[in-house]
Every structure is written in C-alpha cells, then in structure tokens.
Amino acid sequence: MHVTLIAAQSLDGYITYHAKPGSAFTSEADKQHFRAALKQFDCRVMGSETYRVTRDMTRRAAAAGVLVIVVTRDPSRYADEALPGRLLFSSGSPGEILVQLEQAGRKRCALLGGSKTHSFFLAAKVIDEIWLTIEPRLFGGGTRLLDEPTDTVLQLLGRELLGGDTLLLRYAVGRRS
Amino acid sequence: MHVTLIAAQSLDGYITYHAKPGSAFTSEADKQHFRAALKQFDCRVMGSETYRVTRDMTRRAAAAGVLVIVVTRDPSRYADEALPGRLLFSSGSPGEILVQLEQAGRKRCALLGGSKTHSFFLAAKVIDEIWLTIEPRLFGGGTRLLDEPTDTVLQLLGRELLGGDTLLLRYAVGRRS
Numbered sequence: 408m409h410v411t412l413i414a415a416q417s418l419d420g421y422i423t424y425h426a427k428p429g430s431a432f433t434s435e436a437d438k439q440h441f442r443a444a445l446k447q448f449d450c451r452v453m454g455s456e457t458y459r460v461t462r463d464m465t466r467r468a469a470a471a472g473v474l475v476i477v478v479t480r481d482p483s484r485y486a487d488e489a490l491p492g493r494l495l496f497s498s499g500s501p502g503e504i505l506v507q508l509e510q511a512g513r514k515r516c517a518l519l520g521g522s523k524t525h526s527f528f529l530a531a532k533v534i535d536e537i538w539l540t541i542e543p544r545l546f547g548g549g550t551r552l553l554d555e556p557t558d559t560v561l562q563l564l565g566r567e568l569l570g571g572d573t574l575l576l577r578y579a580v581g582r583r584s
Numbered sequence: 585m586h587v588t589l590i591a592a593q594s595l596d597g598y599i600t601y602h603a604k605p606g607s608a609f610t611s612e613a614d615k616q617h618f619r620a621a622l623k624q625f626d627c628r629v630m631g632s633e634t635y636r637v638t639r640d641m642t643r644r645a646a647a648a649g650v651l652v653i654v655v656t657r658d659p660s661r662y663a664d665e666a667l668p669g670r671l672l673f674s675s676g677s678p679g680e681i682l683v684q685l686e687q688a689g690r691k692r693c694a695l696l697g698g699s700k701t702h703s704f705f706l707a708a709k710v711i712d713e714i715w716l717t718i719e720p721r722l723f724g725g726g727t728r729l730l731d732e733p734t735d736t737v738l739q740l741l742g743r744e745l746l747g748g749d750t751l752l753l754r755y756a757v758g759r760r761s
Contacts, residue, residue, distance in 0.1 A: 421597070546735065
C-alpha cells in the first residue's frame with residue numbers, strides 16, 4: 408500500500424483559516440489540483456472531523472467505488488453512516504487500517520486529514536509521500552498540519568506552480584536517523 | 585525603507601526545532617544563502633531573544649557598519665551592550681524604528697526574527713517582502729513563524745532550489761481587502 412498525505416496550508420503551516428474548519432480558504436487552482444489528484448487513488452483515509460466537513464463529497468466518492476475508511480475512537484457512533492465495503496469507520500491502528508484496505512484489493516491510499524490523523528499515520532511510519540499545496544497566505548493561527556512533535560526528514564520530489572501564486576510541493580517521507 | 589523578513593522554517597511552519605532556540609537545524613545551503621542575502625541590507629532589526637542567540641555574529645556586523653536595532657520592552661537592560669550609532673536597543677513602534685533607521689541614512693532593512701517581532705512588524709504593515717527558506721523537515725512543534733493571528737495575502741516573487749532539498753520562496757506582502 409502506498410500512502411500519500413494530501414493537504415493545503417498557508418505559508419506559515421495552517422491547514423485551516425484560524426478556527427474555521429475545512430479548507431474553504433484554498434484557491435481555485437488548489438481545488439482543481441485536489442480533484443485531479445484524488446483520481447489517482449483507489450482508497451481514502453480521513454479523521455472523523457474531516458469526514459463531517461467533506462461528508463457529501465466523501466459519500467459520493469464511496470458510492471462511486473472509492474473505499475473510504477474514517478478513523479474514529481467510536482465507530483459505533485457512525486453505525487448509520489457506514490456503507491458496507493465502501494465507507495467504513497474504524498478505531499484501528501494505521502497498520503490495521505492499511506491491511507484492511509489491502510485485503511480489499513486497494514493499492515493507493517490518499518490520507519486526507521486532519522492534523523491528528525496526519526500525526527497518527529506519520530508516527531506509525533506508513534506515509535510514503537506528502538503533496539502539500541502552499542497557498543500565498545499567512546494566518547498566524549488555525550489547525551496545524553501535524554498534531555504531535557516529530558523529527559521527520561523529507562526528500563523533495565517536485566515543485567510546481569498550480570496557478571496564481573499557489574505552489575504544490577511534493578516530498579517523499581524519510582526518517583531522521 | 586524597504587523591509588524584508590528573512591527566515592527559515594520546517595515545511596510545517598516552525599522556525600525552531602521544538603523548544604530549541606535558534607536556527608541550528610537549517611541546512612548548509614540555507615546558511616550560505618543567509619550569509620549572502622544579508623550583504624544586501626544596510627540595517628537589521630531583531631527581537632531580544634534573536635539577539636541573544638546571534639549575539640557574536642550580530643555584534644561583528646554592527647562593528648563592521650551594519651546598523652542594528654534590537655526590539656525590547658526594556659532597553660535599559662541592555663545599556664552595557666549598546667554601541668552608539670551601530671547597535672541600538674529600542675522599545676519603539678515598528679514605524680518609529682524604521683524612521684530611526686532612515687534618519688541614519690539606511691535604506692534596506694533585514695527583519696531577522698523571532699516570531700513576536702515578525703508579528704509586530706507585520707501588524708504595522710511595514711514588511712515589504714518575505715524570503716522564507718523551506719527546509720525538508722517536519723517538526724510538529726517549535727516556535728512559529730508568526731506569534732499572532734493575521735490574514736495576510738502574499739504574491740509569489742520567486743522560488744529557487746538552494747541545494748539538496750531546501751527551497752527558497754520569496755513573496756511580496758499584500759493585504760487582504
């Protein structure tokens with residue numbers, strides 16, 4: 408299983424504008440990139456807050472055949488939301504979740520937030536790549552890309568101007584020795 | 585007076601590695617860039633913590649003719665450190681500090697941290713450019729680029745690979761309407 412964290416942040420590292428949930432602050436160039444990028448993945452993992460914010464879009468993708476697993480401490484709370492074999496809710500470890508996706512025949516996983524889920528998977532050393540959109544904004548506050556301290560070394564794979572002043576940086580995830 | 589904020593951060597927006605003061609985490613490529621970049625400025629402004637961390641280097645630059653103003657709430661505390669006309673300590677506003685530099689005939693100011701000083705000058709709308717080195721690291725904790733919420737729009741001026749996986753991004757500072 409190949410896992411790619413996909414996110415957009417302000418230059419100073421916030422994935423939300425102040426306390427406002429979701430990524431409404433992102434540019435049209437990023438939204439186009441995000442839609443196109445998602446087509447390269449046959450499964451998605453996200454936290455429950457990201458699920459709530461992207462619920463309609465996520466359920467449409469699941470209905471169309473993308474296997475989605477939502478990470479939550481309390482899967483029973485979402486019993487009415489689950490779509491068997493398509494949209495699942497799990498309190499498992501990153502390793503367990505990825506095994507579950509593999510057993511369903513999936514090969515490329517998009518990790519879609521939020522910061523807790525990013526850190527949960529990063530700490531488990533299962534993230535292969537990070538595709539990070541850098542919006543030309545400074546927020547000085549909001550939700551961070553990561554929720555826990557780490558010391559992770561990256562290798563730059565690519566940099567691309569998505570449009571306007573918005574950059575896409577792609578990194579492979581290494582590990583500080 | 586043209587003011588350029590110069591800093592280096594992890595990809596996720598930290599200008600220190602966790603709680604460790606200073607920028608020892610930066611790459612050799614960034615250190616070379618930083619030394620070369622500073623030659624383009626005839627004055628420097630920094631907060632008192634940045635002064636303490638860079639004291640020897642900063643005093644050498646002041647002795648060599650760069651006018652340095654250290655922003656502090658308590659200039660009297662540094663009475664023994666001051667070098668008249670070269671290294672000054674001020675509790676003035678950003679506007680007052682820049683006037684003082686202009687009256688000394690200076691034209692290009694490098695703003696060198698830390699996060700409180702960045703936010704102090706950003707809120708006063710006196711920063712013209714931001715030159716931000718992006719190190720290929722994730723820290724998940726540390727001192728942030730900015731200390732206060734803002735909503736500042738930037739224009740991308742340039743992007744450059746400094747060496748290895750280290751990027752330099754240059755932005756002009758606009759203002760969200």
